Amino acid sequence: MATRAFQRLPTAPAGRILALRLVAIVLSLFIIAGVLALSGHSPLMLAELILRSTLGSRFGLEDLALFMCPLLLTGAAVTVCGTIGLWNIGAEGQFYAGAIAATGVALGLHGPALVMLPLMTIAGILGGMAWIAVPTLARAFAGVNEIITTLLLNFIASLLTYYLTTGPWRDRISGAQVSTQRLSVSIPEMWGIVHWGFPVAIMIVVGLALVLSRTRWGYEIRMGGANPEAARYAGIPVRLRIISVMLLSGGLAGLAGMFEVAGTVHRLQGGMANNFGYLGIVVAVLARGSCLNVIPAALLMALILDSGIVMQTQQLSASVILAITGLILFMIAIGDELAHYRPVATTPAKGKAS
Amino acid sequence: MIMLLTGMLATAVLAGGVLALAALGEVLAERVGVTNLGVEGLMALGAVTAVMTVSSVHSPWVGLLMAIMVGAVGGMVFAFGAVVMRANQVLCGLATTFMGLGLSTALGHSYAGQPVETTFGHVTIPLLSSIPIIGPALFGQNILIIPIYVLLPLAVHFIMFRTRHGLNMRAVGENPAAADAAGIPVMAMRFWYVTLGGAMAGMAGGYLTLTYVPVWSEGMVAGRGWIALALVIFAGYRPIIVTLSALLFGLVTALSFVGQAHNWPIDPAFLNMLPYVGTMAFIIVPVVVWHRMRRVMAAPAALAQPYYRDVR
Numbered sequence: 001m002a003t004r005a006f007q008r009l010p011t012a013p014a015g016r017i018l019a020l021r022l023v024a025i026v027l028s029l030f031i032i033a034g035v036l037a038l039s040g041h042s043p044l045m046l047a048e049l050i051l052r053s054t055l056g057s058r059f060g061l062e063d064l065a066l067f068m069c070p071l072l073l074t075g076a077a078v079t080v081c082g083t084i085g086l087w088n089i090g091a092e093g094q095f096y097a098g099a100i101a102a103t104g105v106a107l108g109l110h111g112p113a114l115v116m117l118p119l120m121t122i123a124g125i126l127g128g129m130a131w132i133a134v135p136t137l138a139r140a141f142a143g144v145n146e147i148i149t150t151l152l153l154n155f156i157a158s159l160l161t162y163y164l165t166t167g168p169w170r171d172r173i174s175g176a177q178v179s180t181q182r183l184s185v186s187i188p189e190m191w192g193i194v195h196w197g198f199p200v201a202i203m204i205v206v207g208l209a210l211v212l213s214r215t216r217w218g219y220e221i222r223m224g225g226a227n228p229e230a231a232r233y234a235g236i237p238v239r240l241r242i243i244s245v246m247l248l249s250g251g252l253a254g255l256a257g258m259f260e261v262a263g264t265v266h267r268l269q270g271g272m273a274n275n276f277g278y279l280g281i282v283v284a285v286l287a288r289g290s291c292l293n294v295i296p297a298a299l300l301m302a303l304i305l306d307s308g309i310v311m312q313t314q315q316l317s318a319s320v321i322l323a324i325t326g327l328i329l330f331m332i333a334i335g336d337e338l339a340h341y342r343p344v345a346t347t348p349a350k351g352k353a354s
Numbered sequence: 355m356i357m358l359l360t361g362m363l364a365t366a367v368l369a370g371g372v373l374a375l376a377a378l379g380e381v382l383a384e385r386v387g388v389t390n391l392g393v394e395g396l397m398a399l400g401a402v403t404a405v406m407t408v409s410s411v412h413s414p415w416v417g418l419l420m421a422i423m424v425g426a427v428g429g430m431v432f433a434f435g436a437v438v439m440r441a442n443q444v445l446c447g448l449a450t451t452f453m454g455l456g457l458s459t460a461l462g463h464s465y466a467g468q469p470v471e472t473t474f475g476h477v478t479i480p481l482l483s484s485i486p487i488i489g490p491a492l493f494g495q496n497i498l499i500i501p502i503y504v505l506l507p508l509a510v511h512f513i514m515f516r517t518r519h520g521l522n523m524r525a526v527g528e529n530p531a532a533a534d535a536a537g538i539p540v541m542a543m544r545f546w547y548v549t550l551g552g553a554m555a556g557m558a559g560g561y562l563t564l565t566y567v568p569v570w571s572e573g574m575v576a577g578r579g580w581i582a583l584a585l586v587i588f589a590g591y592r593p594i595i596v597t598l599s600a601l602l603f604g605l606v607t608a609l610s611f612v613g614q615a616h617n618w619p620i621d622p623a624f625l626n627m628l629p630y631v632g633t634m635a636f637i638i639v640p641v642v643v644w645h646r647m648r649r650v651m652a653a654p655a656a657l658a659q660p661y662y663r664d665v666r
Contacts, residue, residue: 008662087444134634142641147391147444148584149638152630155577163623278452285445317463319572323456326395330431330449333441 005344012339017288020339024331032324046314054306062192063309066264067302070095072201073256074280075287075294075301076208081249082289083212084242085225090135090150091253092277093157094128098254099261100161101127103268106183106261107169116185120258128254129247131157136246140239146246154277162270169268178270187263195263202295204252209291221245253277275322279305282329288336304328362608367495370604371502372397372562376582377589377596378506379554384591385514386547387527387656388436391447393555394579395454396428400559402462405470405570414474418498418560425556426549428454433548437541440660451579462570470568474498496565503597510593523547527654530661540661555579577630584633588640590651599636606632 033043054060074091081088088094101123106116131153138144162178165171169180187195212218223231224238232238256276265272279301286297308321376393383390400421408417428450435446474496514520523543525533530540559575567574585603589596610625618625640651 089448134638138638138642142638144638144641145587148580148587149634151580152577152584152634155630156627159623159627163621167621167623278448281448317460319456319459321456323453323460326449326452326454326456329452330435330446333445333449334435334439337439337441 006341007344008340009342010340012336016339017336020335021286021332024335025328028324028328028331031327041314041316046311049314050307050310053310054303058192060306062194064299064302064306065191065194065198067305068298069195069198069201069263070256070260070276071279071283071298071301072205072294073252073259074276075283075298076205076291077249077252077256078280078284079287079289079291079294080208080212080221080245080252082284083218083225084221084245085228086139086242086246087147087281088132088150088246088249088253089147089281090132090153090277091249091256091280092273092275093150093154094131094250094253095257095260095273095277096154096157096161097127097131097250098124098257099127099268099272100157100164100257101130101254102258102261103164103169103180103183106185107180110184113185113188117187117262120185120262121255124254124258124261125251126254128250128252128257130250131254132246132250136243136250139246140242158270158273161268161272165268165270171267176267180268182266183262185262186266187259195259197259197263201256201259204255205291205294212291217241217244253280256280279325282325285329286332301325358612362605362612364495365608365611366601366604367499367503368566368604369607370601371499372558372566372578373582373585373603374502374507374597374600375558375561376555376579377585377600378510378593379551379558380582380586381551381589381591381593381596382510382554383548383551384586384657385527385654386523386544387530387654387659387661388433388544388548389443389447389658390429390432390436390450390548390551390555391444391583392428392432392450392454392552393582394575394577395451395458396425396432396552396555397454397559397562397579398458398575399428399454400425400556401563401575402458402465402559402570403556404560404563405462405465408470408472408564409465409468412472414472414564417472417564418474418557421560421564422553422557425559426553428556429549429552430545432552433545436660437544437548440662443658443660455575459572462572465570467569467571470563470570473568474565498561498565502561503601507593507597514593524654527656530656530659534661534663544661555582558582581629581633584637587651587653588636591653603629603632603636 033047036043036046054064074095077091077094078088102120105120105123109116109119132150135144135146135149135153138149139146165178165180171179171181173181187197189195190199212221220231220236221241223234223236224241228238257273260272260276261268283294283297283301286300287293304321304325308318308324311320312318376397380390380393403424404414404417404421407420408414411417431453432446432450435441435449436443514523522533522536522538525536526538526540526543534540558578562575562578563570581603582600585596585599589599607629610628613620613625614622
């Protein structure tokens with residue numbers, strides 16, 4: 001219950017958001033440490049171990065970059081959709097669709113990597129776009145809630161991946177389960193196991209930030225998100241912008257799938273999306289609608305995932321990381337809301353029209 | 355043929371019951387203006403709680419009760435963020451789903467794959483076996499069918515549309531400021547109905563493992579929470595229609611079982627896609643075909659909008 005000692009501002013200052021998020025994260029860490037201590041683990045020892053094997057080792061840093069790569073793109077996918085006020089909860093499915101399309105090209109065609117990689121990239125982007133096409137059209141022309149349609153397609157994409165990797169595309173050579181054979185082409189590596197997809201992903205995110213802030217198209221998107229009625233009145237074709245933004249979003253998530261399949265996993269595999277699509281939502285939330293902020297947000301999320309690997313070596317279930325992510329997201333959602341409140345001085349506040 | 359239809363209907367009733375419970379709970383939450391996207395996670399928590407309880411207490415009733423309580427607690431956690439703190443409802447809901455899915459998998463780790471020995475009734479439907487020969491789908495099933503399909507929806511319908519309390523409740527979802535001015539406790543109403551919705555999601559999870567799929571495995575809720583959310587939109591936030599559409603939806607699920615049992619020349623993966631494809635068709639087709647339905651079946655006006663008394 002808001003008391004009259006506080007006044008709610010329509011926008012929250014960035015500094016206060018940052019401060020409250022730090023509080024939220026620290027609070028979450030305390031809760032996690034408490035639960036771990038209760039279940040018989042030593043939180044301090046675990047924290048030291050995590051720091052040493054993530055930021056403190058080359059192997060950990062390489063893993064960090066590999067985790068960041070898909071998160072940057074799925075995070076950007078959810079962020080661009082968010083600028084026009086829509087939620088793309090289906091990045092997971094678009095990720096699979098992109099991975100499937102890229103794998104299809106790699107399995108079906110043969111040629112030098114210089115030809116194959118661009119073709120796979122295009123296929124990946126188109127795959128992601130195709131996967132979001134139905135929700136896009138339903139949203140643009142019939143006003144159907146995009147949250148549920150994009151989400152349902154995740155399950156379909158994951159089943160399709162399962163079908164392909166156990167059926168027509170299954171690995172006939174090494175007999176690996178739920179997986180295709182190793183693809184003949186891969187994105188070249190630039191630093192240890194980190195492939196060139198990583199810097200490309202960063203460049204894409206920076207480029208998107210520029211497009212959104214500097215071009216007419218980006219301005220129209222932001223207008224459409226801030227006030228669709230006003231945007232329509234100003235002559236912006238909101239429906240067309242919704243279509244273009246959602247397709248772009250799907251394409252970005254599809255590209256993430258292509259990078260993962262060609263750079264990191266080297267084969268289409270059941271479960272390879274690894275929640276990257278869902279975690280993209282968390283990244284986008286942390287980024288608060290700014291593409292540039294996607295980079296530190298993806299870094300934080302990658303750090304959490306990297307810590308998850310360490311925790312698995314300590315007999316903690318991998319799913320604990322999903323619960324931890326949920327807790328941090330929950331606390332940050334509350335922190336972001338609290339950042340809107342300003343203590344009011346003794347003089348009665350003038351009601352601010354919103 | 356008759357046996358096939360009986361079996362299909364039996365599966366439909368069983369499968370639809372899970373959705374009916376979760377969707378009815380969500381109708382309660384959305385009617386007071388709160389979208390709870392945490393249903394999937396709360397169902398997973400309910401499902402694992404039921405399995406864990408039954409393995410030590412051996413009573414399905416205690417298991418179901420625990421699932422309801424855990425769902426209520428989860429609903430309260432969500433309501434604390436989304437209603438009391440007024441944080442973004444989409445985020446709080448997703449966070450609840452993440453927490454629920456993660457926690458349930460971690461908790462159920464040592465129970466995975468073990469069959470639940472005490473379930474409701476004697477009718478268990480094995481997933482991929484042939485259609486069992488059982489009595490009429492509505493009366494030869496477990497004891498919970500009647501409460502789920504008849505008592506609960508009728509009670510919710512009566513309270514929502516025939517009592518003053520129900521009028522107040524809907525007012526909170528349509529125009530919280532006016533409701534507040536009329537002296538209706540907006541916050542309390544939202545908090546408790548979201549909690550009740552969470553309890554029903556937990557119950558849906560418990561029902562899932564205690565009747566329908568009596569074994570815990572990771573990812574076993576498999577999007578049923580999201581399908582329930584879609585059904586609420588499809589049914590226009592009406593308790594009786596939502597229950598009937600859950601049954602219709604159970605038929606779609608049953609169809610994929612029948613296909614697998616009869617070795618239709620379609621890969622099981624595609625049959626398993628049916629519920630999700632069906633749900634998409636459910637929420638897209640009606641709006642496209644009947645344009646006017648959009649107004650009749652519209653969401654509560656204040657849905658997903660936090661209410662601030664001071665900012666008016």
